Amino acid sequence: MTSVPAWFDASRPVPDLRTPLPGPAGRAAVALDASVTSPSLPRAYPMTPVRGYGSAIEDLDGNLFLDFNAGIAVNSTGHAHPTVVAAVREQAENLLHYSASDFFLPIYAEYCRALTATAPMGVPTRAFLTNSGAEAVEGALKLVRFATGRPYAISFFGAFHGRSFGAMTLTASKAKYHSGFGPLLPGILHAPYAPASPSYLEDVLFRFQVDPREVAAVFVEPIQGEGGYIVPPPGWMARLREICDRHGIMLVADEVQSGMGRTGKMWAIEHTGVRPDVLITAKGIASGLPLGAFVARADLMESWPMGAHGSTYGGSPVPCAAGLATLRVIAEENLMANATAQGDFLLTGLRELAEREPGTVRDVRGVGLMIGVEFADGRVAGLVQQACFQRGLLVLEAGENVVRMSPPLTLTRQDAATGLRLFGEAVSEVAADLRMSRDLGAAR
Structure with missing residues (x-):
């Protein structure tokens, strides 16, 4: 960091409590x-x-x-962070908002280019920008259903994917998140998370509950967040990828909490060597401004037509400016x-x-x-x-x-x-x- 806010006294210890809490x-x-x-x-x-x-x-x-x-x-x-603050200030002075859903917003495409350059797929990708992680989960769920023509999706016990309806149905970290909101979105099934074997999908779900040919995607957190910061054992994610490949199922990595450099790599899934088909991100990508995204293999994203999905505020100019600055700071520092x-x-x-x-x-x-x-x-x-x-x-x-x-x-x-x-x-x-x-x- 190159500059310090006027209010901040660098000589003051951190923490420094001056009243009972709360004051x-x-x-x-x-x-x-x-x-x-x-x-x-x-x-x-x-x-x-x-x-x-x-x-x-x-x-x-x-x-x-x-x-x-x-x-x-x-x-x-x-x-x-002064670099992020400066980017936000400069953008706010020029253009606060214009919708990328209906117009060609230059900074939207600029940020998508920068974000997709970090994608762990190893193939060309495209991005859709949202206001939050939950919105990105909803968009990814729509995309995989549309691209595959399959109605079902699987996530894991302990998972947290958000609080909007589809994201809430994928979530299974606490029963209270579902209480009073049923019936939930149909077509969502759950399996045990690591260290349980991914073979549960084939041994139980595909045997008793759903034909794998009807499963569009498996949604997984490479490291479970709200569920308890659970790190799967070596090989677990690769085994999951193998099962998805065997049945033509998309693997969706929810990196809302684990991504953007938090684990020492840009994306936590990079520690496993596994390449997802879709990656979901939010939280840390704009250093505090509301921005989320789902990044998908280009062939998947190109499968749905104009008007299939949109967002008035998603990828608005100021969050995009913060997102670009965040990527720059992570690299430069x-x-x-x-x-x-x-x-x-x-x-x-x-x-x-x-x-x-x-x-x-x-x-x-x-x-x-x-x-x-x-x-x-x-x-x-x-x-x-x-x-x-x-x-x-x-x-x-x-x-x-x-x-x-x-x-x-x-x-x-x-x-x-x-x-x-x-x-x-x-x-x-x-x-x-x-x-x-x-x-x-x-x-x-």
């Missing part, structure tokens, strides 16, 4: 929110962010936090290499923590800056998340008993070390409290 201004904001917003919005803790820089984010009361969730893996280049280096540092430290707390930490896993810590007791993840917040470290739960870390790719070694220390303190505090609670219960 008075934060409490007022939470109260207002509770009176006017939809109660369907899930909130992890009473955090009221107003500005950020790098891996630091400040709330309404001037408390400074160390951000290890990056807005749920969205702020890939950190908060307010070697952020994928940094994700690998800082991720390895965190994984090593977290595994040492697991050795110190063997009855508390069950597993530490991840690739690059996509890290999950699984706890033996289902109560612990939520308690650790809150204990981290009270220390000024922002992390998030995932799955049923996992805390995930997805900091900006710009994370420094100093901030990584600070986050590791605070997380260890939080885990030790929660573990000690639970041991004391159990001892008191036994004494009674």
